[in-house]
Amino acid sequence: xxxxxxxxxxxxxxxxxxxxxxxxxxxxxxxxxxxxxxxxxxxxxxxxxxxxxxxxxxxxxxxxxxxxxxxxxxxxxxxxxxxxxxxxxxxxxxxxxxxxxxxxxxxxxxxxxxxxxxxxxxxxxxxxxxxxxxxxxxxxxxxxxxxxxxxxxxxxxxxxxxxxxxxxxxxxxxxxxxxxxxxxxxxxxxxxxxxxxxxxxxxxxxxxxxxxxxxxxxxxxxxxxxxxxxxxxxxxxxxxxxxxxxxxxxxxxxxxxxxxxxxxxxxxxxxxxxxxxxxxxxxxxxxxxxxxxxxxxxxxxxxxxxxxxxxxxxxxxxxxxxxxxxxxxxxxxxxxxxxxxxxxxxxxxxxxxxxxxxxxxxxxxxxxxxxxxxx
Numbered sequence: 001x002x003x004x005x006x007x008x009x010x011x012x013x014x015x016x017x018x019x020x021x022x023x024x025x026x027x028x029x030x031x032x033x034x035x036x037x038x039x040x041x042x043x044x045x046x047x048x049x050x051x052x053x054x055x056x057x058x059x060x061x062x063x064x065x066x067x068x069x070x071x072x073x074x075x076x077x078x079x080x081x082x083x084x085x086x087x088x089x090x091x092x093x094x095x096x097x098x099x100x101x102x103x104x105x106x107x108x109x110x111x112x113x114x115x116x117x118x119x120x121x122x123x124x125x126x127x128x129x130x131x132x133x134x135x136x137x138x139x140x141x142x143x144x145x146x147x148x149x150x151x152x153x154x155x156x157x158x159x160x161x162x163x164x165x166x167x168x169x170x171x172x173x174x175x176x177x178x179x180x181x182x183x184x185x186x187x188x189x190x191x192x193x194x195x196x197x198x199x200x201x202x203x204x205x206x207x208x209x210x211x212x213x214x215x216x217x218x219x220x221x222x223x224x225x226x227x228x229x230x231x232x233x234x235x236x237x238x239x240x241x242x243x244x245x246x247x248x249x250x251x252x253x254x255x256x257x258x259x260x261x262x263x264x265x266x267x268x269x270x271x272x273x274x275x276x277x278x279x280x281x282x283x284x285x286x287x288x289x290x291x292x293x294x295x296x297x298x299x300x301x302x303x304x305x306x307x308x309x310x311x312x313x314x315x316x317x318x319x320x321x322x323x324x325x326x327x328x329x330x331x332x333x334x335x336x337x338x339x340x341x342x343x344x345x346x347x348x349x350x351x352x353x354x355x356x357x358x359x360x361x362x363x364x365x366x367x368x369x370x371x372x373x374x375x
Contacts, residue, residue: 012355023347024067027340033059035338040118072108115341124345135326139311146250147304154261161266177255185248185321245322253307260303265296305361309354
């Protein structure tokens with residue numbers, strides 16, 4: 001097992017380097033860098049001014065050198081202007097040659113230097129940590145609601161394949177999986193949060209405060225109930241406005257897990273040892289709980305573990321729809337505003353979460369299924 005984990009860890013590191021380099025290469029294409037220079041400087045900048053701006057910030061270096069500096073295995077860039085003042089990646093402000101030489105060194109992702117966000121004007125690590133914690137809370141409650149519900153639906157459907165219960169639950173699972181989050185989210189908001197329909201079970205408040213906020217959402221042109229609901233989800237989430245995003249994500253993922261569990265349970269219930277237990281007169285409840293359930297959960301376990309990276313990166317639509325300022329919302333803001341450093345920071349977190357989740361899934365699969373041999 002130790003050799004298996006070590007080998008998989010090595011593959012993970014290589015995969016992480018390859019994936020982050022691809023993202024780094026795509027975000028550092030010249031059109032993106034030119035747009036960044038004009039956004040931070042002046043949209044009427046000449047080509048020479050754009051080149052000068054990029055050169056003074058290390059963007060014109062070879063791609064492998066820039067990637068090494070960002071990763072933290074190559075010393076950070078330094079630029080000296082006509083006045084003899086030096087700016088660099090590893091320090092803020094302008095330094096003298098002596099001060100720059102003293103502070104020169106490695107300063108990348110490995111050393112904890114994630115860069116500065118051009119949109120939020122803050123450290124990327126701080127932004128990612130804050131947004132990730134909000135999405136983490138959302139993911140936690142989604143998993144709490146989604147996994148037990150999906151397993152119950154799948155087990156009940158697979159226990160008696162072909163019955164009315166099986167057909168009803170299978171139809172429900174297919175409908176939830178086939179309905180995109182932006183459709184189910186709009187339906188839930190309209191039905192349960194809109195005053196126009198009448199079911200104001202999940203309503204928002206602080207409408208006046210939201211309309212007075214000059215943050216560019218255009219809330220002054222929205223209905224009062226929508227303004228209050230979105231404002232509360234974004235700034236002060238409570239059960240009555242936080243439950244709908246959780247339910248929207250849970251419904252979409254629950255159907256897939258339930259269908260996988262149903263297929264696995266139906267296959268196990270036709271196995272020879274289950275038939276033998278029935279012939280011996282073992283109670284049906286004991287057959288399901290003691291013999292069938294563990295073997296039936298082997299395949300769904302992998303699917304459940306893969307839901308974690310899907311939740312981390314797949315909540316973009318839901319967080320944007322409900323104005324929930326989490327990890328997906330930050331990704332949309334970074335992509336829409338060409339925030340290169342923030343995009344790279346988000347990509348690192350996403351890659352690490354996906355790879356670690358896959359490793360845990362592989363280890364758990366080996367423990368659940370003793371028939372798998374580690375070569």
